[in-house]
Amino acid sequence: MTDDPYGDERLVGLYDLDNPDGIDHAYFRALADELKATKIVDLGCGTGLLTRSFAKEGREVIGVDPSKTMLDYARKQPGAEAVTWIDGDASAIEQSGDAGLVISSGNTMMHISNDDLPGVLTSVAGALKPGGVFSFESRNPAARAWEQWGRDATYGERDTPVGRLIEWMDVLEVDEGRVVFEAHNVFEDGSDAVSITTLYFRTAERLTTALEKAGLTDITIHAGWQTEPLTDTSRLFVFRATKPVD
Ligand SMILES: C[S@@+](CC[C@H](N)C(=O)[O-])C[C@H]1O[C@@H](n2cnc3c(N)ncnc32)[C@H](O)[C@@H]1O
Structure with missing residues (x-):
């Protein structure tokens, strides 16, 4: 992390x-x-x-x-x-x-x-x-983009120049425009580059x-x-x- x-x-x-x-x-x-x-x-x-x-x-x-x-x-x-x-x-x-x-x-x-x-x-x-x-x-907070950032909506697998990548997001917190989400990026070697980002709408x-x-x-x-x-x-x-x- x-x-x-x-x-x-x-x-x-x-x-x-x-x-x-x-x-x-x-x-x-x-x-x-x-x-x-x-x-x-x-x-x-x-x-x-x-x-x-x-x-x-x-x-x-x-x-x-x-x-x-x-x-x-x-x-x-x-x-x-x-x-x-x-x-x-x-x-x-x-x-x-x-x-x-x-x-x-x-x-x-x-x-x-x-x-x-x-x-x-x-x-x-x-x-x-x-x-x-x-x-x-x-x-624009009115468009509530974070509602599309759940695991099911964001889960994907693709080939990249650094190999096969599996990725998804999970929203952890939504509070008056402050949105905290976790991004997972699982590489071919099984490592998950997971990060937490806070965005202010x-x-x-x-x-x-x-x-x-x-x-x-x-x-x-x-x-x-x-x-x-x-x-x-x-x-x-x-x-x-x-x-x-x-
Ligand atoms: C989504 S990227 C956008 C990068 C680039 N401007 C672009 O258009 O592709 C967000 C960038 O904001 C930077 N960042 C995060 N917090 C910041 C802050 N407090 N002040 C300035 N830059 C910040 C990150 O390091 C990252 O490079």
Whole structure:
């Protein structure tokens, strides 16, 4: 058992196969280009697949993640030298006030506890330049995704580059948007890489209030990566919030 749900090297090696470059990555890249961002911070960058794709001439890219396993993998990937990798959480983000864009993809913001959220958003705001944007996604609690995360619904077996893998999830606790689940990954040798993850499902109102308290404004929320309008049953919130120009 590991405290870090991304702490098993074999699973980290499979992460990009299971979470390939897609419409979400295209959204964040288009936003970076739209903002003409010359400095981008990726909070909770994980394996850095998206992070590395931001890199281009005249742009500084920084990836921050507390998982040593994820970051060690990121550092070894092609193009990794174009990114500055920082081991840590939001407290490690330089309060430089010059980033054009801070992003947090793959529902990373849902890993932040309610107690930590204000501090994280203050750090994000401190990194941004006036007019800079923070963008991230978070699941809508109203869609109750965790109800699909039981053992029967998630049990599967598949062949992977590291051999046959049997996997399933078990929800351990649901309490006011705080969902604790266990993920099992049984490899061919019989070992089970089991981890416990806590995710925080927050309403759009709660996230909006937290962003505003951190001094961010012009908050927009869409229900998907192609500016789909929000409804009561939308599964996803895609947020943008801007640091005001004084
Ligand atoms: C689902 S992965 C997403 C990785 C990547 N952003 C992506 O889009 O594929 C969640 C990431 O959040 C990181 N994480 C967990 N807690 C965090 C925290 N408090 N601050 C920043 N990142 C965190 C994990 O280490 C992991 O790499």
